[in-house]
Amino acid sequence: MAPSLEDPEPVENVLANPLKQKPQLVAPEPEHCPGPESQQAGKADSCAGCPNQAVCASAPKGPDPDIPLISARLENVKHKILVLSGKGGVGKSTFTTLLAHAFATNPDSMVGIMDTDICGPSIPKMMGVEDETIHVSGSGWSPVWVMDNLGVMSIQFMLPNRDDAVIWRGPKKNGLIKQFLKDVEWGDLDFLLVDTPPGTSDEHLSVNSFLKESGIDGAVVVTTPQEVSLLDVRKELDFCKKAGIRILGLAENMSGFVCPKCKGRVKYLDQAQAVAKPSQTRWVFLSWEPCLLTQELGWLVITVRAISTRSLTAQLAQRLDR
Structure with missing residues (x-):
């Protein structure tokens, strides 16, 4: 007989039931x-x-008594957007970084990024703030501010050394994610982007449960056009459907490149739209041009086609207003 995965609780219950209060373990x-x-x-x-x-x-x-505290902490956050992917390495954190910077180009917009990739945080490196630490005050944890209107919270800021491995099981990850939501002084935000690890596991279930009362505006699912990535992104879309998370759009990444010499665009793959079936045309494919990226002193610098990310924010803003 083939082995089976232990599934002590139906998936419907896992998604529907909020996490209870953690007991004191012996x-x-x-x-x-x-x-x-x-x-x-x-x-x-x-x-x-x-x-x-x-x-x-x-x-x-x-129900977890911290849920109302999370809702109170986030009551002045207008839009909460999850950035998901089925497979790792598709550029999800890069996408989150570019999207946050694009939103923050409007000086009147306040933007935050919550990095829930506990074991592999990369947002601080991409934002050029990986050596920063968290300031704790009487009102809570303060995000690390990249710009006057762009803040970041990540476990990377809590590690003694940047190369230290985080070897945690699910419950401990859940506890830190709860702290990011309950104890961080996010303040008044127009956009809170939640960068998640690949897959559909503890971190995703926790974020969905903790934010159920305060509300999630939707998710952007990032994929590359290769079939091995599309196989997993279909699972991610199914997770969103079962969890009741609105899909704001599917972003196709790494389908081409911009030549650093002539600045011409070369598109060699274009298959992501095949992920949708005819009955799923409500999904919107967010178009954005490939960008030429360089690293300068830890900052992720967009050197060409900045108009692409501006177009992306316009598309998302239109979806959020519906």
Whole structure:
């Protein structure tokens, strides 16, 4: 018989139920722990013999009391946008960086990026602020400000050394994501971009649960046109459908390049639109030109076709107003 993945809780329940309050554990979580905040905590087969079983099973099963605190903290954030991808390496964090800078070109817009890629944070490097640290005050954690109107929060700012590995299981990741939402002093923002790791796992479920009350405006799904990427992006789109997350658009990346000599555009792949079936034409394909990028002192510099990102923000703004 072929092995099967342990699935102690139906996917509908995982997406619908908010995380409960984390109990005080008496021992480290075992390898196959469903998570002490899970509705199956203390009940799943993998809980048998765990020293925490009684603690988890008797913990309050009601909604997480921090959810209203998150909603209060984010009440002055106008738009919350998730940036998702099915596969890693498709340029999702690069896309988030460019989108944030494009929004921030309007001096009247306040923009924030929350980096939820706990094990592989890259936003600070792309923003040129990887050596910064978080300032903590009585009112909460302060984002690291790249510009007067563009702030970033990432686990990278909390690491003693930039090359330190973050070796955490899901529950600990969930706890930090909650802190990013509950304890960071985001202030008045026009756009909060949530950069996520690839896939459809703990980080995505946590963000969806924590923001369910305050509301998510939608998600931009980033892909490359190769079939191996499209295979995974279809799963990401299915996740959004099941989680009730509106798809603002599908962004195709790395379908071409701009010649650094003649500045001519060469497009060698154009297949991302094949990901949509005829019944799924409500999805919008966000068009943006390939950009020639260089690294200068840690800053990600757009050297050509800046009009492309301006066009992208206009498309998203139009979608958000609908």
